[in-house]
Amino acid sequence: MSADQIFNSFSKLNILIIGDVMLDSHIWGNVERISPEAPVPVIQVKKKDFRLGGAGNVAVNIHALGASPVLCALVGHDDDGQRVMRLMQENGMSQSGLVVSKDRPTTVKTRVIAGHQHVVRVDEESDREANASEENELLQRIEKLLPQCQAVIFEDYDKGVLNEKIINRTTELAAQHSIPTIVDPKKRNFLFYKNITLFKPNLKELREGLKVEVNAANLNQVQQAVSLLKNKLNVRGVMVTLSEHGVYIDYNQQIKIPAHAREIADVSGAGDTVVSVATLCVALKLETKIIAELSNLAGGLVCQHVGVVPIDKEELKREAVRLGLN
Numbered sequence: 001m002s003a004d005q006i007f008n009s010f011s012k013l014n015i016l017i018i019g020d021v022m023l024d025s026h027i028w029g030n031v032e033r034i035s036p037e038a039p040v041p042v043i044q045v046k047k048k049d050f051r052l053g054g055a056g057n058v059a060v061n062i063h064a065l066g067a068s069p070v071l072c073a074l075v076g077h078d079d080d081g082q083r084v085m086r087l088m089q090e091n092g093m094s095q096s097g098l099v100v101s102k103d104r105p106t107t108v109k110t111r112v113i114a115g116h117q118h119v120v121r122v123d124e125e126s127d128r129e130a131n132a133s134e135e136n137e138l139l140q141r142i143e144k145l146l147p148q149c150q151a152v153i154f155e156d157y158d159k160g161v162l163n164e165k166i167i168n169r170t171t172e173l174a175a176q177h178s179i180p181t182i183v184d185p186k187k188r189n190f191l192f193y194k195n196i197t198l199f200k201p202n203l204k205e206l207r208e209g210l211k212v213e214v215n216a217a218n219l220n221q222v223q224q225a226v227s228l229l230k231n232k233l234n235v236r237g238v239m240v241t242l243s244e245h246g247v248y249i250d251y252n253q254q255i256k257i258p259a260h261a262r263e264i265a266d267v268s269g270a271g272d273t274v275v276s277v278a279t280l281c282v283a284l285k286l287e288t289k290i291i292a293e294l295s296n297l298a299g300g301l302v303c304q305h306v307g308v309v310p311i312d313k314e315e316l317k318r319e320a321v322r323l324g325l326n
Contacts, residue, residue, distance in 0.1 A: 001286065003320045006294075007313065010280050013067040016097070016146055017058050018138075018170060019155030019162055019184075021073035022125075023080050023087075024053035025110040031119075043114055052087050053109060054272075055155035057310070058184070059093055061276035064310040070149060072097030072141050074134055074161050080106035080124075097145055099137045104128065107159055129160045139169055146173050151180050151283040153275060154193065158186040167192045180282050184275040185209060196235045198251060198282055200275050203242055216245040219256060226250050239292065241274055247296040253288040257296045273311045274299040293325050 001009070029043040052060050059069035071093065075081035077100050084106060088095050107125040111118060130138065138161070146152060152174050156162050167189060174181045180197035190209030193199060201209060203216050206225055210232070214225045226238045230250065237251025246259040277298040281291040297319055298311045 001284075001290075003317055003325060006281075006284065006286065006290070007066065007317050009284055010066040010313075013151070013280060013283050014070060014149040015062050015067055015151050015153060015279060015283070016070045016072060016142070016149040017055050017062070017153045017155055018072045018097075018142060018166070019055035019058075019153070020107065020157035020159035021052065021056040021059075021071060021075060021084060021098075022054035022107040022109055022157070022159075023084055024051045024057070025049070025108055026051070027110065027112045029112075029114055031114040041114060041119065043112055043119065050083055050087065052084065052091070054107065054157050054159075055153075055161075056084065056087075057272040058153060058155045058276050059088075060091060060310045061273050062280070063091055063093055065276065065280060065313050065316075067280055068094075070094050070097050070145050072099075072138060072145065074099050074101050074104065074130065074138070076100070076104055076106035077102045078106055080108050097141045099134060099141065101134050103131060103134070104160075107157075125159060127159050129163050130166075135163070135166060138166060142166070142170055143173060146170065146179065147177050149179060151182060151279050153279050154181065154183045154185070154196075155272070155275070156184060156186045156189055158188045162189055164189070164192045168194075171195055180279075182275060182279045182282060184271060191233065193235070194233045196233065198237045198239060198278060199229065199233070199235045200239045200241070200271075200278060201229075202271060203240060206240055216242040219248070222248050223250070223254065237288075239278060239295065241271065241296075241299065247274075247292050247299075249288055249292040251288050251291065255289055255292055257292045260297065260300045270299045273301075277311070277316075290325060293323070294320060297323070297325075 029045040031041040059071045062069040104126045110122040182198045183193045187208045239249040247257045274295045278295040
C-alpha cells in the first residue's frame, strides 16, 4: 500500500474508543512579576480554551486522521459534561456511546501555560470504579456499537470507567466479530487485558504493570519484559514507546524504531496520538514496520506543539512520504 492508499483508507474505518474521557482546559498568559503574597509567578491571562482530553483526545486524533470515532465513556451531570458533549458535536463526532452519571464529576485537567512554559496543572476528578448502573449502561452501549466498528481501543487513564468485567466482555465480543483490540493501559487494570491484539504501554507503564526494572537503552531488557507481558496476558502483540529511544514492537515481527530528532515543546497527548495511528494501521492489517514507523512519526510530530493537539493528517503524510514510508 502506498502512503496515499493508506491515508485514504483511514476514512473507511469506524473505531470504538472505550475509556476515560476528560476535558483539557488551557489558560494561556504571560508572567511579568512575582506575587507579593508568595514566591509564585502572577499569570496575566490572555486566553482560555477547552479541548477533549484522555479518551476524547484519542477520538479527536482518530477523527483528524479521517476515520470515524465512536466514544464510549462516562461524563458527569454537570456543566463540564455538557461542554464535552458540545465539543463532540462541534467536531462532528457521535455521542451515542456517552453515559451521563449523576454520581461522579466530569474529569477536568487545567493547564496553566505562561509563554511556552507549562507552569502548573490542576485536576478535578474522581477515580472510583464505575458503579453497577454505570457499568450496565456502558456494556449496553458497547454491545450495540462494537459490531459496527473495525477496531476497539481501550483508553485507560485509571479514572474508573474500565474494569475487569467491561474489559473481558468487550474482548470476548470483539473476538466473536474478529475485530482487533488495542490497549493504552494504566496500572490498575494492567493485568486484566488478556487476549488483546496490540498492547501499547509506555516504559513507565511497562515497569509498573509487570513490576520489573527496564532500561530503555537496553534492548535485551525491553525484549525480555515484552516477552513476559505477551506470555502473561496471552496478547498477540506489544508496542512499547520509549521516549527519546523510539519504539519497540513485537507483533508478527520484532522491530526497534529510533526516535526522530525534533525540537520537543510538550509531550502532552503524544501517547493518545500514537495509539490512534497504531489502531488505524492494525485495522488495515498493515505490516509491522509500517505500524511502528507511522506511530513513532506521529508521536514525535505532536510533541513539537505546546498543549494537547491532534495530529495533522497532511503533515504526517508528507513526513511519511519524505521518509520513504510508501
